[in-house]
Amino acid sequence: MKPRLPFWITKTLFSRLLLYFLIVLIVPLGLFSAYYALIGGRNQERYLKNQTMNLVYNDATKVADILESYRHKAYQLSTHPLVVQIMEDDLLLPNTDESRDLYQLLFSTMRGDTYLASANLVSNSGKVRLSTHTFPEVYDLRYHGNDWDVSSIISQNPNVSPTASIISIRGHRLAENGRQVIASILRRIYDGVGTNLGYLVIDIYADALANQVNTERLLNDVLLFETNSFYATSLVHTEQFGTFDKFPVLAELKGDYSRRALQTPTSVASITPVQGTGLHLAGSINSAPFEESLDRWLYAFSITMGVGLLLAMILSFLFSRSIVRPIRNLAFRMAEVEAGNLQTKETNSTIGEFVQLEHSFNVMVRQIVSLLELTREEQEKVSEAERKALESQMNPHFLFNTLNTIKALAKLHGETDIYTITVKLGKLLRSTIDNRESECKLSESMALIDSYLTIQKLRFGDKLKTTVYLDPSCSEVKTPKLIIQPLVENSIIHGLEPKIGEWILEVRVEKMDGRIFITIRDNGVGFSEGTLPEDLDELANSTHVGVYNVYRRLALRYGRKMTFSITSQPGKGTQVLISFPDDQGDKGSDR
Amino acid sequence: MSYSVVFVEDEQIVREEIVSSIRWELLGLNLVGTASDGLEGEQLIKRTEPDIVITDIRLPAQDGLTMLSHCPVNHAVILTGHTDFNYMKQAIRLGVFDYLLKPVDDEELEETLAALVKKIQEEDKDVEQLRSRESTVGELIPLPRGVNNHVIDATIAFISDNFHEPVGLQEAAAYLELSESHLSRLFKEVTGLNFLQYLNAWRVNKSVEMMKDPKKNISEIATSCGFPTPGYFAKIFKRFIGKTPSQFRDEMSAL
Structure with missing residues (x-):
């Protein structure tokens, strides 16, 4: 007979354990993701905004410093007596001491960084035209009608003092030496009585600013823009410049140019004024990488969950099997005992409780075996007694009554030995036949010995x-x-x-x-x-x-x-x- | 004072041997008669009302235990060759003093009888003490009541309600859902009397009350007080009061 497999034990234990393991797995993960979803995301966003603002502010400071240094140079040059003298004369002859000194002044003032900026001088009549590089055509005052007109730019800023420097980015163009001019500083040159003699223009090349901003490459774009002319240029991608319509991100500002950070669908942007100029600097960080990191996190979460689930299943399976096996073995052996096989077996479980259980079970089986043995022996004894009784074909009551009669006869005839032997024999037979009780008192056992020895003494006498x-x-x-x-x-x-x-x-x-x-x-x-x-x-x-x-x-x-x-x-x-x-x-x- | 004995045994030789071997007078006993079958035994017992009956179980006409159950016997000893469990159980319920197995050692029988005599003497002493006590409720035999033990109080209430029926220890124990042996021991402990003595004393008290009614005759009173026969009534009455019921009544009416 094949014993029935306790299927429900497997199922219940396994599924329960699985459930418990999953609870242990999911609860901390769930708490963590809830925390992340509720607070972590916002923190990240705030951090990103701060980051952007700091970066943009730092860049704006650098830009302001650079522009300030060039403005100072413009001031030095435009007020230098030699420059004023030449402009007053409106004549510069080549290969004279005067022209050599002027060149010397320009280069020394620009400190030789001619690959970052150029300085240009031009008189109102256009007769004096001097540059640290090739003189740009757009500054030749003899010709008019260019997009970039120095006098028109200066005149467009009526609220600016006539002696101040004007910093503009509208002059963005390719210089004659092939470099991008990203900003220009314009300044009028006056004589002692305040007559405008000509102009000084410092063209700042893209490298001067682009190399100084976004040094950490965290910002994906940095824009320098003028709010009154709606003109902007990128300091990262210097070939991009023009009016605001080329830069959709600036439209998001909605005319508010105060210092702040803001979130757009794809990026986090920050804006800050460039100190000492009418310019503003804006930078943006693409929020995609941040979202990507969130995605990566979700990915890791899913993998952890998956691995955890798999581990939980394996552990539950192993653990439930380690429990179910001994139970099944025990159930199997109980069925065997039920079927009559009373062999005991050694335990093979390694779990203490099961070792104990199986040990107790073995002890129980052994006790059953010895009880069965005892019962069988007693049955054998009973059937033996019955067989003997049948063989003798004698009713024990008849035997005892007869002994009683013999005893009475012996007494009546004065036969004391016969009397004694009959009474003692009767007692002896009683205790051997009577098997209603399996135990008796030692005094009863000794009374029996006394009866037995009384008879034997009558038989053997004084010997x-x-x-x-x-x-x-x-x-x-x-x-x-x-x-x-x-x-x-x-x-x-x-x-x-x-x-x-x-x-x-x-x-x-x-x-x-x-x-x-x-x-x-x-x-x-x-x-x-x-x-x-x-x-x-x-x-x-x-x-x-x-x-x-x-x-x-x-x-x-x-x-x-x-x-x-x-x-x-x-x-x-x-x-x-x-x-x-x-x-x-x-x-x-x-x- | 010697106690009367009736011996019932069907085998003549055995009967003769016991009659002649046991030293009756020495034990304080008086063998008033023998019988050889159950019916003859019953008649003999009813006629002589012995204190002790010694009997076999297997007897012609009716067995010894049935015979005992038909007669008002206080003390009995069984002599038999049978060790049947049912017999023994029945014997215990009838309040048999001892159960001796054949072949019987005569000395053993004498020892048993001596022990029985001692027991009856003790019971008589209890009765003696009872009679010497002062009655508090105007009873002839003063009986303890309200003993501060709810089991025994309930037993006394049971006696008070059922004394006119043929009830005994067995019925009282069944009513109180206790074992007979436990009730018996507890009763003796608390009241100083055994249950049967108490019940009989109660019945005697009641019979004395009834005797005041001259229209009732003695056997009527015996039956309505729960005594099985007028003879047994007389015997118990005499043991407690010291006179037979008719003597007592005569003296009472003479006053």
């Missing part, structure tokens, strides 16, 4: 000398029935009967230190050399079935607390010593 002693404190102790009588009978039949001379038999029941000691000693022929078994369990298969039965019943009743020893010397006698604990000592005393 048999007996000593019987029962410690009074033992008389109420209950033991299995018929444990002393078979041993006494053995002493007489096997020990004393073959012997010539006086027969001495001693039976003592004593109590010492809570243990009962029963001694049966005779001076008979003893066991001949080598016939006394070493191990009492060997008695089972020998001819000494009577002794083995006594041993076996005592072992079943008292277990290992019982001792049973036979000592014998050939020709000198045999002694049987039994001891067991008085386990009813307390109960006996209060009766």
